Amino acid sequence: MGSLKNEGELEESKDAILYVNGVRKVLSDGLAHLTLLEYLRDSGLTGTKLGCGEGGCGACTVMVSYFDQNSKKCVHQAINACLAPLYSVEGMHVITVEGLGNQKFGLHPVQESLASRHGSQCGFCTPGFIMSMYALLRSNKTPPTEEQIEESLAGNLCRCTGYRPILDAFQVFAKSNIYYTQMVLSRYKNLKTVNLFALQLANPVLVDPTRNC
Numbered sequence: 750m751g752s753l754k755n756e757g758e759l760e761e762s763k764d765a766i767l768y769v770n771g772v773r774k775v776l777s778d779g780l781a782h783l784t785l786l787e788y789l790r791d792s793g794l795t796g797t798k799l800g801c802g803e804g805g806c807g808a809c810t811v812m813v814s815y816f817d818q819n820s821k822k823c824v825h826q827a828i829n830a831c832l833a834p835l836y837s838v839e840g841m842h843v844i845t846v847e848g849l850g851n852q853k854f855g856l857h858p859v860q861e862s863l864a865s866r867h868g869s870q871c872g873f874c875t876p877g878f879i880m881s882m883y884a885l886l887r888s889n890k891t892p893p894t895e896e897q898i899e900e901s902l903a904g905n906l907c908r909c910t911g912y913r914p915i916l917d918a919f920q921v922f923a924k925s926n927i928y929y930t931q932m933v934l935s936r937y938k939n940l941k942t943v944n945l946f947a948l949q950l951a952n953p954v955l956v957d958p959t960r961n962c
């Protein structure tokens with residue numbers, strides 16, 4: 750995994766670089782015709798889906814992270830990869846659903862909750878929902894409210910599961926949720942203190958841990 754060690758690295762480098770799930774990628778010239786979605790899928794990261802191709806369905810949602818020079822903070826945002834020209838995310842860190850977790854190495858709590866609460870049927874919309882929820886958790890310093898969770902999913906469409914199971918699966922991450930608190934406490938009962946919010950963000954992929962990006 751590479752690291753953006755200092756602010757000058759990007760300016761000094763002649764290469765256009767991008768981080769995808771913690772892996773440094775060098776972008777060659779001549780890729781201006783590609784969207785971020787096309788680049789990801791051509792790279793084998795086909796968890797990110799092409800639905801409408803025009804920003805309406807959220808199937809292509811990924812999270813981008815970057816260090817904002819004005820606020821001096823890392824910003825985490827869910828974006829529609831179908832609308833983002835590839836070079837528009839140069840120097841940023843792109844997290845796709847593959848970067849969160851999988852069956853082999855363990856699911857991220859967001860994935861686990863959606864699966865266990867039957868929030869996925871055909872699964873086409875699922876990565877987009879997962880990434881919208883994950884980006885909300887990453888961008889908040891405290892657990893979100895139920896209203897914030899609902900709003901964060903406004904750009905994601907599902908045409909077969911229905912929204913109730915999906916919402917139920919994600920509302921467990923709301924700060925008011927007692928079920929989730931108990932579930933986490935029972936799973937991590939050997940720990941003396943439990944930072945629930947930190948556990949929700951289990952194992953984030955970081956390019957620059959000092960900036961949480």
Ligand code: FES
Binds near residue numbers: 802805807810832
């Ligand atoms: S594919 Fe529908 S929003 Fe990108």
Ligand code: FES
Binds near residue numbers: 869873908909910
């Ligand atoms: S699970 Fe099929 S579109 Fe959502």
